Amino acid sequence: MQIGLSLPDFTSPQGPERLGEELADVARTADAAGFDHLSVMDHFFQIPMVGPAENEMLEAYTTLGFLAAHTRRVKLLTLVTGTVYRAPGALAKIISTLDVLSGGRAWLGIGAAWYEAEAAGLGLPFPPLAERFERLAETLEVCLRMWSDDESPYSGRHYQLARPLNSPQVLTRPHPPILIGGGGERKTLRLVARYAQACNLFPGPELPRKLDVLRAHCEAVGRDYDDILKTTTYSFDVGPDGDRVERILDDLGRLAELGVQAVLGGVRDVWRLEPLHILGERVIPLAAELGTAP
Structure with a gap:
């Protein structure tokens, strides 16, 4: 099982003046500790599940x-981009830029978007849910075309690109992996089966059924279910001196038995760095033995 670090909260102990320095320390520590992925949310206001909207929130890309400048090996992604927040051609270019400058470590994490309050607050587009899913599908098509060196015009219902040129091209071939977040059984998981290399699901009691639905969608489109990396979220709390490590390993073991291959989680007291060292020394090596992702 792979372990990724998510950074959902940028309210650091020393405030915005030292946030860059603290964030760089976290990134370097996670990279050295063996985390496979490093992700941030694509939000402009803090989300209610984490804190007040007024709390510090950095722009994702x-x-x-x-x-990227402070790491060497960890994969970089959003968990996940709101598809309506950026035009697809611009998003493909953003991911391409990140991939080139990071040496081929960019992923596209994407979903239909849900936080209407931030969109209204900043004047961002936020169409009805059905249209957001239509735009998500077209965004995926545009990104894949731009990453394939196909410069022929793209004409969709919502987006038209006269020349989807992408230079420099991505280093990751055939393209940066696509992770689609969300567990919607009729639309989201169907898009995963058609386009994605990874999915991200909540670790609740419905997880086994969601994976069964995904398997059925894969069968319907002729996709190998095993080619898709199954990821979920998790909250790592190692406790004082790492006394909760065994509990974490038990949780990861149960998730692995359900078919989860990667956990992307926030870490309590991440700014202290010591929890990252504990996870790197006592959790990540043992988690790797729970299963190998495709």
């Missing part, structure tokens, strides 16, 4: 570029 500026942050990932910063993190």
